[in-house]
Amino acid sequence: MIDNCLLKERILVINPGATSTKFAVYDGETLIIKRTVEHLSAEINAFVKLLDQYEYRLRIILKQLAAEEIELSTLTAIAARGGILKPLKGGTYEITQEMVDDLREAKRGEHASNLGAVMAFGLASLLKIPSYIVDPVSVDEMEPVARISGLPDLPRISLSHALNTKAVARKVAKQLGKKYEEMNLIVAHLGTGISVTPHRLGRMIDVNNPKEEGPLSPDRCGGLPVGQFLKLAASGIYTFDELKEILNYKGGMYAYLGTADIREDFSMASSGNQQANLILEALSYQVAKEIGGMATVLSGQVECIILTGGIAHSEPIVNAIISRVQFIAPVIVIPGEEELEALAFGTLRVLQGEEQAQMYSM
Ligand SMILES: Nc1ncnc2c1ncn2[C@@H]1O[C@H](COP(=O)(O)OP(=O)(O)OP(=O)(O)O)[C@@H](O)[C@H]1O
Ligand SMILES: CCCC(=O)O
Known part of the structure; x- marks a missing residue:
């Protein structure tokens, strides 16, 4: 009522x-x-x-x-x-x-x-x-230690899908009869951008900023081999604005396959496109690897892993991620966003x- x-x-x-x-x-x-x-x-x-x-x-x-x-x-x-x-x-x-x-x-x-x-x-x-x-x-x-990048002028930045991430974390905590503020968990938001966040007692103590770190996503590059990127930037092939657009909107799956819609990638893969198959595999591989890294941030004390966002509707991707991370903690899937x-x-x-x-x- x-x-x-x-x-x-x-x-x-x-x-x-x-x-x-x-x-x-x-x-x-x-x-x-x-x-x-x-x-x-x-x-x-x-x-x-x-x-x-x-x-x-x-x-x-x-x-x-x-x-x-x-x-x-x-x-x-x-x-x-x-x-x-x-x-x-x-x-x-x-x-x-x-x-x-x-x-x-x-x-x-x-x-x-x-x-x-x-x-x-x-x-x-x-x-x-x-x-x-x-x-x-x-x-x-973020914890102070998470801000260190390797170059003092370039601190790591916390940008993420915080709204959905915290909402699904609260929802799962409630389902488990606990408070979000009492749990340690990892949330992987799998949208057009992908952010993976370790939550310790209600705080997002680290996260990959999808615009510059972490897994490739439907339209963002995620982390790149920085030396090669530097050479590309200096080559004069692209302007600064073009490179920015590639990083944020034309990278990731889009750069390899010309679409940011994972359903189109699956139909390309099922009609025999080997590259589409490889990129789909790379996406789940990289997400799992990020989750593994964030599990170390929580010293392995992970009560559950949540997969959410539009791509969490995709059973093959979800299953591929689960098979690599289920040794860490139980995985709960909440497709879409709240x-x-x-x-x-x-x-x-x-x-x-x-x-x-x-x-x-x-
Ligand atoms: N039902 C579905 N089955 C499989 N994939 C889906 C489904 N719905 C959406 N997707 C995929 O999810 C991705 C987009 O996710 P989502 O809708 O969460 O992103 P967004 O809201 O545009 O961006 P973000 O979550 O980064 O803010 C696309 O690659 C899309 O193909
Ligand atoms: C800016 C953080 C979320 C996203 O990448 O869309």
Whole structure:
């Protein structure tokens, strides 16, 4: 039964992705609507900068809410996936003008999620209601030792799928009758980017930043042989921007096979494409290797390994990873992501006074 006081809050949740905008409306903990609007690449690519998509994406949401007869005046808060902000510990943060300014400037880099807080704040300001982000991609709970890279000028950076990672970790802890803050576990988020995180007693104490480390993913290179990359960068074949695009959007599986959709790779492999087969094998091999490394971060004290994200729908990939890592700990598979729910629940915890919203400041 739903607690009556939960019904007082109606939250609009916004999660902008690279090629889609997902949004939902929750009454308390109850999902009212959930929609994913896929954007045509011709439309999205027409915008020079990511933040230029603000009105285009917001208009789509408003049109859909009107079609569903959800009055904007009934909303009591807006939640959005937080972007590449300054390093923050996990939790729910009130969106402020300062946060929006940082995201607009993309001081720490561009990412589709940078749009989330900007859209939420813009609409919430008009409606005179609060807006929040939860566990943004820049959650940084790394131990000092994990920050060391090998070159003082280049510290390792904590960027990850923190929102989904923490949400599934909490969910599994609950299923096991424990608290997230009492467990040691590893979460591998297998999406368009891949991040593998060891969680110690509720903190993400290390992680591979998918933009520059770890396994190859559908469209990111992950870690590269750095000497060879240096020669490539100095060769003049590519401009700086082209190299950046390769690292972030045209690397990984896409670079080898021309698609970031793993289902297409499987159909190529099943029609006899040996390269497709090898790259699929490499993906599970590299994910397993990363999980093994993160198990050492937890000194082998791993209660469970969670596989999540879109690729966790793929049985062959999941089975290949499990066969290599099951000696470490039991593996639990939670395909897809729970980001909209995590945003709604994180916001609800604040609105109901269970948790205090943290303030973002430089
Ligand atoms: N049902 C499915 N079966 C197999 N693979 C799937 C399925 N759904 C999605 N995928 C694969 O998952 C990958 C995308 O994962 P996901 O949708 O989690 O990424 P995203 O949300 O775009 O990015 P990210 O998770 O990095 O923020 C793609 O390679 C896609 O082919
Ligand atoms: C920026 C961290 C998450 C991702 O790679 O998409």
